[in-house]
Amino acid sequence: MADAPFHILVSDHLGLNGWEILRESKDVTTAGPLPERKALIAEVSRAHALLLRSQTQADAELIARGKRLRVIARAGAQLENVDIDAATRHGIMVINVPDANVIAVAEHTMAMLLALARHIPRGYTSLSAGRWERHEILGFQLRGKTIGVIGYGRHGHEVANRAQAFGMEVLAYDPYTDIAHARAHGVSIVPLHELLARADVISLHTSVTDETHNFINGDTIAQMKNGVHIINCSRAELIDEKALLHALNTDKVAGAALDTLCQEPAPPDHPLVLQPNVLAVPHLNQNTVESQSETSRLVVEQTLDALRDADYRSVVNLPFGPGAEYTLHRPYLRLAEQLGKLQAQLADSRIKRVEVELQGEGLRNIVRPVAVAMLKGMLPPLDERPVNYVNAPLIAHERGIETAQVVGLELVDYPNLLSCRVHWEDGGSQTVAGVLFAGAEARLVQYRDIQVDARPEGTLLFLENRDVPGVIGKVGTYLGAQGVNIGEWRYGRDRPGGRAISFINLDSECPADVVDDLRSLPDVFSARVINL
Numbered sequence: 001m002a003d004a005p006f007h008i009l010v011s012d013h014l015g016l017n018g019w020e021i022l023r024e025s026k027d028v029t030t031a032g033p034l035p036e037r038k039a040l041i042a043e044v045s046r047a048h049a050l051l052l053r054s055q056t057q058a059d060a061e062l063i064a065r066g067k068r069l070r071v072i073a074r075a076g077a078q079l080e081n082v083d084i085d086a087a088t089r090h091g092i093m094v095i096n097v098p099d100a101n102v103i104a105v106a107e108h109t110m111a112m113l114l115a116l117a118r119h120i121p122r123g124y125t126s127l128s129a130g131r132w133e134r135h136e137i138l139g140f141q142l143r144g145k146t147i148g149v150i151g152y153g154r155h156g157h158e159v160a161n162r163a164q165a166f167g168m169e170v171l172a173y174d175p176y177t178d179i180a181h182a183r184a185h186g187v188s189i190v191p192l193h194e195l196l197a198r199a200d201v202i203s204l205h206t207s208v209t210d211e212t213h214n215f216i217n218g219d220t221i222a223q224m225k226n227g228v229h230i231i232n233c234s235r236a237e238l239i240d241e242k243a244l245l246h247a248l249n250t251d252k253v254a255g256a257a258l259d260t261l262c263q264e265p266a267p268p269d270h271p272l273v274l275q276p277n278v279l280a281v282p283h284l285n286q287n288t289v290e291s292q293s294e295t296s297r298l299v300v301e302q303t304l305d306a307l308r309d310a311d312y313r314s315v316v317n318l319p320f321g322p323g324a325e326y327t328l329h330r331p332y333l334r335l336a337e338q339l340g341k342l343q344a345q346l347a348d349s350r351i352k353r354v355e356v357e358l359q360g361e362g363l364r365n366i367v368r369p370v371a372v373a374m375l376k377g378m379l380p381p382l383d384e385r386p387v388n389y390v391n392a393p394l395i396a397h398e399r400g401i402e403t404a405q406v407v408g409l410e411l412v413d414y415p416n417l418l419s420c421r422v423h424w425e426d427g428g429s430q431t432v433a434g435v436l437f438a439g440a441e442a443r444l445v446q447y448r449d450i451q452v453d454a455r456p457e458g459t460l461l462f463l464e465n466r467d468v469p470g471v472i473g474k475v476g477t478y479l480g481a482q483g484v485n486i487g488e489w490r491y492g493r494d495r496p497g498g499r500a501i502s503f504i505n506l507d508s509e510c511p512a513d514v515v516d517d518l519r520s521l522p523d524v525f526s527a528r529v530i531n532l
Contacts, residue, residue: 005029006307007046007068012053014075015296022300027308041065049073049303052081060086071095071306075299076286078235080208084317091391093315095302099154100294101286106158108285109203109233110166112257116229116279117142143167148199150215151206152177152187155234159203160187171195174206196223203231204238214240221247228252233259233285245271248278259285318389319372329366333373335434335442336418338456338532340377342432342444343422345530346462351378353423354396355406360416367405374420375403412446419446447501452492454503460530461510466523467493467500474521475502482514499525 008022010032022030031047034040035055044050044062049071052058058072063086072087073095087094115121118139126133147163149156152174160170170187173195182189196202202224206212216230217240230253232239241262247253255277264283266273273280286292298314305311312318312326326333344351356371358364375392379399387395396403411419411433419433433446434456444454454460461479465471472491479486485507493500510529518527 006048007031008049008051008303009034009043009047010051011035011040011056014051015292017293018296018300021297025304028304044069049307051075051299051303054078054081056081058082063087063090063092071303073299073303075295077101078207079316088317088390089394091386091388093306093312093390094317095299095306095314096316097295097298097314100298101291102154102158104286104288104291105155105233106162108259109159109231110162112233112259112279113201113231116255116257121279145200146171146198147201147203148173148195150195150202150204152182152189153205156205159205160185171199193223196220197225199228200225201229201231204234206234206238208235208237213237216240216244218243221252226252227254229254230256236260236262241272245275248275259283319368329369331436331440332363332366332418333369335436336370336373337377338442339418339420339432339434340374341532342456342530343420344378345528346430347422347424348428349424349426351401351422351424353402353404354378355404355421357406357409357411357419358417359411359414363416370418371403371405410449412451414445444503447492450492450494450501452490452501452503454490455488455505457532459506459509460532461504461506462528462530463502463504463518464525465500467497468523471523475518478518484508484510484514
């Protein structure tokens with residue numbers, strides 16, 4: 001937990017339970033809501049975290065003003081209004097809440113489909129106007145129809161489950177989905193052209209990218225069945241609205257249910273709102289008490305956990321892949337960071353290549369996080385910018401540092417071993433390796449080709465010397481005379497009488513002139529102070 005309070009800026013609406021968590025947190029101050037751009041830019045320079053929804057544009061300009069920002073958190077699943085690349089360059093974690101609204105959106109999608117299929121809005125307005133159009137209003141039933149789900153992620157999966165409960169056949173198009181998982185749930189993954197040709201109803205559940213912008217357009221509509229119905233409870237930008245309007249007017253598309261429109265708030269004379277075979281509502285897809293409450297709670301809790309370094313769940317620009325639980329692997333990441341710091345301070349010149357090797361079955365899925373943690377430890381002495389897990393790979397790339405996973409380094413025999421070899425510009429290299437004893441106690445067990453057992457923490461005095469009698473005594477005596485107290489001395493050598501190393505944990509800083517004097521002692525090759 002930080003010594004000073006975290007300042008959290010809330011730019012858009014946040015549910016009451018989210019505000020309650022913030023107010024009860026003793027290490028937090030808050031500001032907002034601040035929907036106005038000018039006020040937001042003025043305030044963001046003070047903030048450690050920015051909580052937003054869809055109305056705030058966290059673009060490169062806003063991010064550059066947030067000199068203290070560590071987290072940008074979106075109370076929702078979509079991140080189109082956050083410049084993730086700019087945030088990453090500034091070392092800012094980007095958080096979303098991908099699961100809180102899944103059920104609300106899926107239920108809303110089915111409600112829109114049912115209302116469209118049975119002309120519920122028309123029935124209500126006709127009755128309100130004094131007309132009894134019982135026989136004139138004729139809908140269609142879902143049973144036996146085919147629904148095409150575009151995007152078989154969390155939302156698409158839940159919509160498919162509910163459509164199946166109504167007796168619908170489900171086709172899905174998603175280039176990135178697990179086909180075996182879909183088949184196990186009775187869903188057929190098909191090419192896009194087949195889905196368009198076979199589906200009676202098409203429902204959109206994909207994010208907006210360069211590839212999916214205007215995904216429903218004149219060309220894709222031409223491939224659809226005559227009389228198809230289109231449901232969009234996802235993002236307005238997925239549909240070319242002019243193409244849809246033309247298809248509705250020519251009866252190519254029999255009806256559309258639209259939760260969102262490209263212009264919001266939509267004007268009352270919007271042509272799709274006025275279209276008689278369109279059911280349009282003001283972006284209600286996740287507007288349930290349960291969804292809003294859960295979204296607010298999760299976005300605040302995840303933001304606070306990230307600020308406090310307690311957990312990094314739902315951070316989209318971190319190297320922790322699926323299944324890599326931060327709390328479980330945190331000790332390894334900290335060890336990797338210490339090894340990176342050690343390499344940076346022992347290298348003879350600028351590092352140009354970093355090689356990582358992990359030994360042990362339990363470490364196979366954390367190679368990338370470990371490599372990033374090593375870079376995080378290695379880079380601060382080389383770059384003035386703050387470095388963290390978010391931007392370490394980018395800064396390394398900008399500095400021309402190549403990173404690689406390797407096998408076959410000459411290493412000591414330990415289970416669950418983390419090792420790092422660096423190469424620098426004049427052709428030199430060195431290897432360090434570490435382990436965790438009892439799952440948490442970090443140990444440095446190898447430096448170059450020498451086995452050692454040292455604690456990589458605090459202030460260390462590193463010595464290289466000839467392995468001859470009297471060196472340890474002379475060094476210890478001199479340090480004592482200079483008032484430098486030794487906490488722990490760890491010694492290793494390549495062979496008796498050969499080259500030896502010492503990692504000496506000190507209780508205080510060692511003055512530079514003392515280090516210079518140690519270098520001048522007989523049989524001492526080098527002496528350096530390392531701060532870990």
